[in-house]
Amino acid sequence: MNAGSAALALTCTALASPAWATPVDGLGDVRPTDWTYQALANLIERYGCVAGYPDGTFKGQRAMTRFEAAALLNACLDRVTEVTDELKRLMAEFERELAILKGRVDGLEAKVGELEANQFSTTTKLRGEASFILGGSPDFKSPLRNSDGTRPVRPNETTVNYDLRLVLDTSFTGKDLLRTRLRSGNFSRLPFREGIFILDRASGSDDSVRVDRLFYGFPAGEHVRITVGGLVRNTDMLSFFPSVYRSEVLDFFSLAGASGTYNKATGAGVGFSWRQHPKPSTATFTVDASVVANNGFADASVGVLNRQSGLNALSQLGYHGSNWGLALSYRYGSQNSRLADANFNATVPAGAYSNSLAVAGTWSPMDTSWIPSISLGYGYNWTISSVGDSQSWMAGLQWNDLIWPGTTAGIAVGQPPFTGSADNGVLYELFVRIHLSDHITITPGLFYGRDVATNSGNDAWGGVLQTTFRF
Template sequence: TYKGQRAMTRFEAAALLNACLDRVTEVTDELKRLMAEFEKELAVLKGRVDGLEAKVGELEASQFSTTTKLRGEASMILGGMPDFESPLRASDGTRPANPNEVTFNYDVRLSFDTSFTGKDLLRTRLRAGNFESLPFRSGVFTLDKAAGTDDSVEIDRLFYRFPVGEGFNITVGALVRNTEMLSFIPSAYKSDILDYFGLAGASGTYNKATGAGVGVSWRQQVEKGSPYLTFDTNYVSSNGFADSTIGAFTEESGISALSQLGYRGKNWGIALGYRYGSQNSSLRDANFSSTVPDGGDTNSLSIAGYWGPVDSGWIPSISLGYGYNWASRLDDSQSWMAGLQWSDVGWAGNAAGFAVGQPPFTGGSDNTMLYEIFYRFQVTDNISITPALFYADEPRSNSFNDAWGGVIQTTFRF
């Protein structure tokens, strides 16, 4: 790189000469003099290049694949909910089942990302975890990382994404999630703790339906740094993808058809979303009757947006979202959230945040307010520790009694 009037080292001069040698056709006396002058440096450079080529050869011979990268995430979560009062009964039916003790669970995800052209993506993801249903895998305190596979390893993603034309991408897969086929989720709040606060205040629209599906995404082609439009539409069959008695294209299969129109800038974004759900689809919140019954369907509409400061400081990012759900054979419901998140709190890489909202509520007894506060220590580039506290007033999943809880989540990424 040209550095103006900065002095050049002998090794830099030798590298420059070495690059020229491949292009000269006549060996002049001046060239011979330069080669003699930098004879030692040229020998050192050649040795370094030969050594590098040898190491690259060893890596190519021993690597897992020339087209596939392994990405992993392992989370260990220490958490509990004091005075939890589950509306469920124990298996013997004689006493309440109150999972209110402190537990130490794990959630592991291994993604094999394969690209054949450099622009496409074949993702195969393995996942395992040992969470029980309550209190952290269902109900109002469902965690984002709370797999319950009874220690078995399962395939939970299998899809292929590829570009078609300019600005278009198509995704198709036997196990794909509707929210992962969107250009972006319109929220800057990223605690990775409570599942609800990762859904832009609209769990009816962004219901994380996972199954057999296909999606199309379009992004406006603009100059780098300029705001751009996005449009996404996708179809997911949650229940019928593996059952030949139901199929992936029937009302009984739990269809979720999601579309989003978004506009995004460098540090802000806004989106309007809509989802149609057939019977057996989910509104993704146990505080409300979350599964559409037989013969019913649901429509969910949302608007959400976020803004964040360009530089970290005392001003947090702001995320706001609202959703409305109207359905046959179900009461209409609405939801919302507001989140604040600060970056580089204490030192670079750390983050803190606070969120408040209401999961889908009908205006009757299901009128829960939900709160979350967290602080994420970025110990290294690969390790983070996140203590968090959360509170809900009178959630259904705690027999309509106030509930609170907390976790310490340690996540390793590689």
């Protein structure tokens, strides 16, 4: 055997025997700076099908004979065959588990295909909420009469009403929002759709479905958001609302004690919001400003840029963290704008205007405990008209996850807008929202008002049993 044949034999032996393969670091003529170093290291360490010559060199610059190439290829194929056999053994061992996983993947693919074929929209999500409200106010004795004037209205009867909301949220970029809300309800006048006992769920559309919201919001950079709409509420355009008290019973207690400022003016509008820090978890300053014409959408002849359209200009300066917030707000209202006066539902008379100022704050414990969240608010209204100045305030405590997860309880006290000549007394509310499931809640609530203007200045009390279905 000549020297070349001996070298080839030793090389082939090394190539066929991974344990004999020389580590790449042991090859004297291969350096870590060589462009082939990593490739050789992978072939030797993973497959052991590359080795050097008996003298400890790789001779990378030397031409390879056809015999050497055949021996190298054979050694690598042997190793690939060994790996393949090992994979086959593992597949046979886990054949049952792989079959189960394959069945689940096939099932998921079928469901995804069905959803894609029957999906409502690729950009829109539908949410719904239906509430049934059993309620009454036994001591309510309104001086109002029916339209024919023959017999008095009887708002003290126990009634069953409903409120239905369907929300379509559409996003085209993932950061914008087009919101369309449809609503229907059958509440009528006193005591739950006017006066101080207005319920949060009290809508009166005579069983017809109407568009309740229609607006579009989009980011204008990292810190700014713009909202425009033909039917948008001024409180929809705030960066945050300075109250976490959420009884969903009396409407007054959902307005941070400042119903004159946060008057829920709804109509054609535009809003601007600025956040100092885009991250929600960071304490940040916020600035909001919006204009809503609450009559502009109802009568095209009125328009939206004059006093007759009921202009509501709301601005808010806020500072809040993840579990607390403070806000100072101001609202200007032209004639025909909404005004929460002593009757809690009125408009600014012709030739007049109103101003409303509010300060409110809220705090919540970081973890669920016996310590409640606290919401406080105060509002002052001055009107250039015969209505006069008025004030309002509220304080609310709320316990979350009470007794079992999802159940909420709270108590609130406050005064709706009151003046010296038409003084609404103190209003109280107590509620427990029982969480039956992720979709069903039952809320019993009690409320009491002293010297209620819409009850001829008499005291009044009432209660509701509200069942809400969310889907």
